[in-house]
Amino acid sequence: MSPRSAVFLGTATVSAAALALALTGGVTAAAAAANLSATFARSSVWTGGYGGGYTIANRGDAPATGWTVEFDLPAGSAVTGSWSSVKTQTGQHYKFTNAGFNGTVAAGAGVSFGFNVSGAGVPTGCTVNGVACAGGGQATTTPTTPTTPPPATTTTPPPSGDTVNVSTAAQLQAALANAAPGQAIKLAAGTYRGSFITTKPGTAAKPITLSGPANAVLINDGPSGDAPDCPAPTAGWDPGYGLWLSGAPYWNLTGFTVQESKKGIVVDDSPHTTIDGVTVHHIDEEAVHFRRSSADSVLKNSTITYTGLVQPGYGEGVYLGSANSNWDCHGNSGGVDRGDRIQVLDNHIGPFIAAEPIDVKEGTFNGVIRGNTFDGRGISGENSADSWIDVKGIGYTIENNTGTFATPGTFANGYENHNTSTSPSFDNGCGNVWRNNKSDLGGVGAYAIKISSVSKCAANPNVVYASNTVTNAKSGLTNIPVTP
Template sequence: MSPRSAVFLGTATVSAVAVALALTGGVTAQAAAANLSAAFAQSSVWTGGYGGGYTIANRGDAPAVGWAVEFDLPAGSAVTSSWSSVKTQTGQHYKFTNAGFNGTIAPGATASFGFNVSGAGLPAACTVNGAACTGGGQVTTTPTTTATRTSTRPPATTTTPPSGDVVSVSTAAQLQAALANAAPGQAIKLAAGTYRGSFVTTKPGTAAKPITLSGPSNAVLINDGPSGDAPDCPAPTAGWDSGYGLWLSGAPYWNLTGFTVQESKKGIVVDDSPHTTIDGVTVHHVDEEAIHFRRSSADSVLKNSTITYTGLVQPGYGEGVYLGSANSNWACHGNSGGVDRGDRIQVLDNHIGPFIAAEPIDVKEGTFSGVIRGNTFDGRGISGENSADSWIDVKGIGYTIEDNTGTFSAPGTFANGYENHNTSTSPSFDNGCGNVWRGNKSDLGGAGDYAIKISSVSKCSANPNVVYASNTVANARSGLTNIPVTP
């Protein structure tokens, strides 16, 4: 065989091998794929049950779009409530699929959901998208809906009423006793841990001696309610649990500092409790609104706090911060001449969003002279339900909205950065008038029309709204505002 023949034959052999490999897939590059694992952990344990959840991690190189975790519980144990997921059950077999906000997991990222269990049995035979929870394969999309919860909590226990200037608590029963027996000047201090139950106080402080409830961010209040028969209008009532994470009712001059509220019907509700200060709290993953100043809780302050993931069950009622009440609810909450006068409330230097399902701040009619300053709004996840399509909706009178920073990007529904409306009420006010915007920075992400949309122009001729030139906007479809700018 000549050298030329040898070279020719060698080339032919290599070509044949290449063809064979191509036909058998031997040289095909592996497609990017998600790879999910799911790890269980208990978050709290009580007599007769526990709270726990799964953290789902994407260890692959492509996003996971939709997830489903399944497991079995032994006889005698049952999931009684869950959150951040959609639960289905067949006998002792449970399946949890993602909620609307946590279905996509980027490579290297995680998502989580939680549940309560009656009984001591732990999950077994866990799978995530059909593969073992120790490491799954490529995901498939699953339908998403909104989760609901039913009530369960540790059995009530009796606790000696606390006394002294400083009351340290480390259990739910101790906290309930401290709230029920609080006295002016007292400081209630939460230890780190999970506090599960109904937490309400009707005890007032004074201007000279406010009452303080404080704790670290890992002191977590959870209310799995509501339960019992609700009264016609919300008020602390024997046998009824509102489901609120923390409720101040007729309790002015309280300072709330540092702790976390989550997984409750509402986060913190302040009723008929003026001069309340909320500083550095975290509220997240609640069914409806996060923080509500209601029933004329005037002269209150919310500052340095973080609010995310609201409206998990009712998106249209998932405001981040709610000042006052709609006039349709004044029959219940209008305790100042028939009006909910939540006047002079200040909302300062908070981080609100993402995934606030309704407005990050909703300013209701009949409220006056508040200040909204220095906040950061992340509009991702605004639902569009119940006309929620902006960072702030102002129906109040004489508010100052300044030096806030707002951004929007998908997902979500977004019309304008700040909106303003005039609502007719009885008694009559110039609702939506006399408000001032200055120094606000807005990035509408190409989705919104105006940074500041003034709807109450003709109705506010005697007390006009003012938009100063110090406001800026980027990525707006129409511009800064629809009214003349004041230098």
């Protein structure tokens, strides 16, 4: 065989092997990869500014494990606030990276973050992870196979019956919108994304129940739309609350989880609400808020962590009532937000509650805070948030709680009370009782129980019993005489 023939046969052999490989479908697919795009939209516009945000979608076939969106704003426009992200800025150039809870974007899924802008300028030059926000084509390389077309969409009648089982966000929204006294709405395990609100009341004899396992998770990626002057259910507006009861008394909420929302559970004008065994975490602002005179309600056996991710000074764990500066909106009981006789029982609150684990506002009366465990790590010190509980209400019983503090965080005292001036006039911050609370101040806090403006409560004094104990305090148990 001549050398030339040998070369020809070798080439023929290689070509045949390649042909065989091709015919058997053996071409190696490219490695799976994420493929992110980011889409901007304005959700609301007002005189002098707007609210907006980006939705980050993964069009690839592997999860993304972190994202960074960058853009420029023209001179005269500036980001004034943001949520569900970490913002840095150099001049007119803005960089937003994922928060701790939304860094992973699964294949075919998406996450979002938002911001407010002063001025009319919109983002330009957007990139996500260094690539133009428009993204590339679908990165999936796995061969596709024919699929059966989906069935035609049918209209489902509103849920009815004593028990309503739901497994999708749309089903949950319908169940909340059509709830009737005595109904039990049961969540299947899974993630429910959307705006979840009810305005349907139960009754004392027939409360309405919403229950689910801990892995039934409610997430609201809002806010969006034009907000009214005061929060109220409004067509086209999503406030970003994980779950909102408005004018819906006699509800029992049990077992499920709320996370990754602007606020967690908001209870407005909904007395006799019971929240039992829920988990609320990774919330931009406060976790649970009893507002607009949602009196005679109970929060018990629940776990709250990681609040104030965007505005640390407004990241309370539990918020009872409203500051008098907000009574124009929320003062629906003779001009006052009367969140009276609310009980907070046997909850685990903290760590990384950025504001107070419990904030008791002025104008509220006769609540009970008992048997809770407070982990003070992560209290921010912003907006005077530097204690486990700040009591401005009247006649509260605070007993059998256990509180600890350790770094990181800012901590002044375990429990504090303050007297605020309001109209109509109340003895705000007076008549409260502390007994049998255990406090470990971590060598940082001054007093376990710090009573301010004692003279203002002369007619209705605060009482600190000797059954309270403290360790690792700079100053001691309390700054007032102890009652045996």
